[in-house]
Amino acid sequence: KQEVTQIPAALSVPEGENLVLNCSFTDSAIYNLQWFRQDPGKGLTSLLLIQSSQREQTSGRLNASLDKSSGRSTLYIAASQPGDSATYLCAVEYGNKLVFGAGTILRVKS
């Protein structure tokens, strides 16, 4: 069964701290992996997409890595800001089907 797990479920950090969100998946035959941000009651905003042949992607203060063989991905957020507070979802694509993790709720305190 294709499952995606995210750790931690929730995280609270002071402003300015660097942090890492973790995602693991059981089936390594992935097409790509994507990190999303979801604000309360809102839809999804795509942050980074890593193709299965890639090892990392960067956008501004965000860096996502992918280790397909071990079934893991991390999202690194540098110099966190209160505006980064949201739920971060990891999704793995198999064929044209996305399997989502339950998310990490991030709170950055000012």
Place this chain on the structure above:
Amino acid sequence: GAVVSQHPSRVICKSGTSVKIECRSLDFQATTMFWYRQFPKQSLMLMATSNEGSKATYEQGVEKDKFLINHASLTLSTLTVTSAHPEDSSFYICSASSLAGAYEQYFGPGTRLTVT
């Protein structure tokens, strides 16, 4: 580019009534649209996949007679929750993809359904 809209954003209905949710791709033609359901503090669960002009493919455990999906054009898919009950209350999100976009899914803003 790649904007997906949903309407309505929120809907409250009485138990036993039917509710229709629209998903539109505003600036691209979506060959495939997806419908997800999200319970509070839980992940998105894929309900069904629909290709334009074809019948939707439902995930295991999703009642196709209860959740009617129509994908009549390349820019519009609808989800109708028939004979809604309180347990159908949830956040419904659609996404759309196309060959031109390398089949990356673009998500709508979601619809909050509350059944009283």
